[in-house]
Amino acid sequence: MYQQIELPFEKRGKNGKIVSFINMKGGVGKTTLSVGVADFLAHYRGDTNLKVLIIDADPQFNATQALLDSYYEGDYFKDILPVEKTINKLFKPQVQFSQQYQSPSPEEMIIQLSSNLHIVCGDLSLVLANKSSDYTHIKRLKRFIKDNSLREIYDLIIIDCPPTLTIYTDSALFASDYYLIPNRIDRYSIIGISSLQKAIGNLTGEEDINLECLGLIYTILDDELTQKQQEMKDSFEAKEEVQQIYIFTSYTSNVKDIQVGKQGPIPTRYKKSREDLEDICAELIDRIEQGVSDE
Template sequence: MSEQMQEKDGKVISVINMKGGVGKTTLSIGLADFLSEKENLNILLIDADPQFNSTQGLLDNYKSSGYGNDDDVNYYNEVVIPAEKTIYKLFKPQIDMSVSYETPDKDDVIINLKNNLDILCGDLNLVLVNKVSDHTFVKRIRNFVEDKELRKIYDYIIIDCPPTLTIYTDSALMASDFYLIPNRIDRYSIVGISSLQKAVNNLIREERINLKCLGLIYTMVNKSLSPKQEKIKSSFESKREVNDIDIFSSSMSLANNIQFGVGGTLPTKYKNSREDIEAITLELIDRINQIDR
């Protein structure tokens, strides 16, 4: 893991929507990769989604000698899982009451992918955490960030959140300074936004946290919207739940090569998607700077 000499004051950003299939993972890994490379910032991506698609996308690109080679795609199973270097280590239930829980050391769970980019891998076992009644679990990610002084190491910590209300979703939001909402233009998009805003407002009220929305980013956008899509977009933006949310001027275009291309799922590997990510990144940094001022 690369650590620069000067102490940082890192920001934690959750990428979240209560609706699946909105490009959340693509946006998360794209931002993490671009910020680490083009902006030369130190980035940690935390994969808090049990489907761990962010983990697979980044490991395929940076821990495989050739994308799609059967001998390479087992890095997660052959290296990560045996070493228990996943987010589940933060949430592992206590089985011995005489031994108190201790926050894992960062080197025991974080994997370096390349210069300036690290990952805390996702884990399907996260689904077991939601059966735990211990409310202190919602503080596990925040405590990890604070106890290990990760803000002094990373410029940005990006958390890829699941599209469900869970203990680990709350834990991600509890650890965050900001949250970012990726959203598709379809007739059901308001459902995910409404659920998310209710959940966030409840968490802010109950836990007294200072969590700010950076805005909404349209994803999987066609180059030219049809009249029907324009109508759906206009209707969506007129809803009460969206009134208080700023909408990014930049967006993520629909790109089939991210899903099906031989170059993998990392959007920064493709020209058009990389340009989208660059525009979003610059707007994101500007928004954070404005809030800080």
């Protein structure tokens, strides 16, 4: 059986922030970063550990697989998927239109991985949801968070977004206070950034939301860049779209052990990656606490 959330679901008077991790280009280490940040903040800060909810909005549901493999004793395909305890529950069309829509409860949606780390699991069915969902469903994730006062329960809510423009990408951004851009240096990096900025510009132009960019984090970076890599990095940062974005001084290193999964897919299990995440999380929390608009 799946692990139940502690009941009653305790409100702790927090004012949690919501951050979408997103890039319109795949293969940039987005999910590895979102999982690593969530795990580090929940478990590796000693007396200052945070209570974190990670929402897997990517149909590939890699964040779900990584975290369940490390923390969950049950079986996703036997315990979670059959009862639809996944994000897909938010995007299913209503069967009876005479009934007013009601947000699912936390108990219907959230899996407890540890006392400080919870997850709304991803679901491959999101591929179908995008084809059938009404655009009004864009507000469902934000409403789920609001109706269940999740900001009062969690210090931070992280949404792992897909690298494509879908109704649940818009839903994630609509629900968020901030977005964070993981980015890997290659000759096509600017394509994902340009597409993302256009998408966010369109969304904020159509909807009355205040969505701020926390910045860009380089991922899978070699500590010593080759001349070619340095030239690509310099060229990327010279682009007008990038000059408007704060670039984190911290980054994730190219740790080959993660690629082969010697100690599992979560980066906190690897010393070098854990050190990177310590720096990233400190800079991330500082950015949130100091306020992006105060720059």
